[in-house]
Amino acid sequence: MTSDGQPMTENFPVVGHLSSVEEIQMRINPFLMPILLIVALLGTTFAAQALGAWSVSGKTAVDVTNLTPTDLKGWMTIQQVIDGVKLSKEEVYAAGNIPADVPPSTALKDLEGLVPGFETSVLRDALTKKLSGAAPASAAQTPVAATPIATISATRVSGSGSGSGATPTPLPAGQALPASQIKGSMSLKSVSQQCVVPLDKILAGLNLPADTNPETLLKDLVAQGKIKEVSDVQQVVEKLQAK
Secondary structure (H helix, E strand, C coil), rough: CCCCCCCCCCCCCCCCCCCHHHHHHHHHHHHHHHHHHHHHHHHHHHEEEEHHHHHEEECCCECCCCCHHHHHCCEEEEEEEEHHHHCHHHHHHHHCCCCCCCCCCCCCHHHHHCCCCCHHHHHHHHHHHHCCCCCCCCCCCCCCCCCCCCCCCCECCCCCCCCCCCCCCCCCCCCCCCCCCCEEECCHHHHHHHHCCCHHHHHHHCCCCCCCCCCCHHHHHHHCCCCCCCHHHHHHHHHCCCC
């Protein structure tokens, strides 16, 4: 009792009652750890990308520090190829017939417009042979199809035309070019004819408009951003040939 007869009260905490600060902490804490985990994961990914140790393109993620020739993509730089396949700069440049004055920071897809005859798929083949101990093929050589597929040659056409510069010689009746032999220098029409698959099916598989010019070269489609890689065409044709 106080001196004036009033009951004495003390500020004792009431059991079961939480302060506003404690209520806020209880609301935040359940979400804090998941947020920190997400930040840590994203931070690790971004740091790896900044260091060039991890690259993401389209549907696939590729460890560019450990590559095989089949992993090569057009968005990769020459330096990433050198580091990934564990070859010297001179060996990679020789395999692709790349002039010494081309900087290693150049993307493979850009080399197709800088180096005559260069194609990412040809570099893959040359590096595969190099790593297997065989002499690398020149980027300007005409690839030889696997048995029983006949060798593909090209004949120069004269006069006005589509501008592609060469028309592949038709294969013998009953034979088809394997999808793995499709090159960026081929047109949509030649792919359809040589691989014996309908052109409209190829266009549909690549999500290209039905009125796309069949004389368009595959490497031009890549340069225009209409397809990501020549390997996209190979995959579509391979599925069509399997049907």
